[in-house]
Amino acid sequence: MKNEKKTGLKKRVGEILKVLRKTYPDAHCELDHSSPLELLVATILSAQCTDKRVNLVTPKLFAKYPKAIDYAEAELHELEEDIRSTGFFRNKAKNIQSACRAIVEKFQGRFPDTMEELVQLDGVGRKTANVILGTAFNKNEGVVVDTHVIRLSNLLELTQHKDPVKIEQDLMKLIPQEDWSLFSHLIVWHGRRRCSARKPDCLNCELAGLCPVPAQGKSVSRQRLKEKSDRELKKTEKNRI
Ligand code: SF4
Numbered sequence: 007m008k009n010e011k012k013t014g015l016k017k018r019v020g021e022i023l024k025v026l027r028k029t030y031p032d033a034h035c036e037l038d039h040s041s042p043l044e045l046l047v048a049t050i051l052s053a054q055c056t057d058k059r060v061n062l063v064t065p066k067l068f069a070k071y072p073k074a075i076d077y078a079e080a081e082l083h084e085l086e087e088d089i090r091s092t093g094f095f096r097n098k099a100k101n102i103q104s105a106c107r108a109i110v111e112k113f114q115g116r117f118p119d120t121m122e123e124l125v126q127l128d129g130v131g132r133k134t135a136n137v138i139l140g141t142a143f144n145k146n147e148g149v150v151v152d153t154h155v156i157r158l159s160n161l162l163e164l165t166q167h168k169d170p171v172k173i174e175q176d177l178m179k180l181i182p183q184e185d186w187s188l189f190s191h192l193i194v195w196h197g198r199r200r201c202s203a204r205k206p207d208c209l210n211c212e213l214a215g216l217c218p219v220p221a222q223g224k225s226v227s228r229q230r231l232k233e234k235s236d237r238e239l240k241k242t243e244k245n246r247i
Contacts, residue, residue, distance in 0.1 A: 007163060009220045013017045019164060019180045022216050026192035029212045030199075033191040036181075037061065042142040043116045044068050047077070049137050050101055050129045055092045063092055074115065077106035101129025119143050133170065140187030150190035154168030161201070163218050228235045 010018070026033075036057045037048040044064070051060045067088055071077050077085065086099040105127035109117060120123050124135035132148060139145040149155070151170040155177075159165045165176040181189050202205050208220040215221075 007221070010163070015164070016180055018216055022162065022213060023181070023185060023189065023192070025212050025216065026083060027188075030192055030195045032190065033195045035191060036194075037139065038064060039142075040068075042119070042138055043074055043106075044141050045138055046105065046117075046127075046130070046134070047071075047102055049134045050098055050105070051089055051092045053098070054094055060092055061111045063089060064145050074106040074109040074117075075101050078110045098129070104130060105126035105130060119145070121147050134172070136187075136190075140190070144187075146183050146186040147180065151177070152190070152194065154194045155190055158193050158197055158201060161206075161212070161217065161219055 007014075007018070033143060037045065037052060038061045039048050040047040047067070048060050048064055051063065070081065070088065070176065071085075080103065082099055082103060085103060086095050089095045089098055089102075092098065108127050109115065112126070114139070115125070115181070119139070121132070121135050121139065124130050124138060130138075133150055133152060136148040136150045139147050140150065151159075151174045156168065156170060156173060159173055159177060160168070164180060165173045167173050167176065177189070178186065196213070197203075200211050201213075206219070208214055208217075211220070
């Protein structure tokens, strides 16, 4: 917020986390999967595609290709057809196959579980690696910065940057490491359920008193929003005792 010092910002981030934890106690990765390999494939498929659409495609796909070697040895054309409805299917099929070939050949079938190894796979950048490390291996090595995190981190003024790498660096300084993975899930859930890009529901938003957007004087008074947020925080504290 305007003229906010770093300690004030850290405190506000802590409050944002408290409220979101209370609001979305079940926040998790919404891509259906039951193994790191399935999560890798689902995450590659989710580029420019909704999780819902990916979840429609993956049950059949995972049954047809249960292991990395199955993707590695698949007919590329057939794999393309299997994932066609997720869009950009040629590129995605190529990346899935190439990543799986690397798992089979370079890692002898072992699924890589470090940032250094994961980013060596085709189609896997820092964002995808963070998704896999945080969700499949419970390792907080970074913060997943997707479109929701980019948008909400800026709206909430947790960063001044638009570049995902710089945003991630800012967030890592503000959020306790054990919450890095959870933070992304919470923000994505909030972005999907309350603060959509098209129509942020500031009037009913649980973060209204902690967010600069309504405080800049739009539809509801700042005081009313602050009171609402204080009530949310008190409820959170009460439930924790
Ligand atoms: S107050 Fe509005 S802009 Fe801020 S997080 Fe909530 S919905 Fe989004």
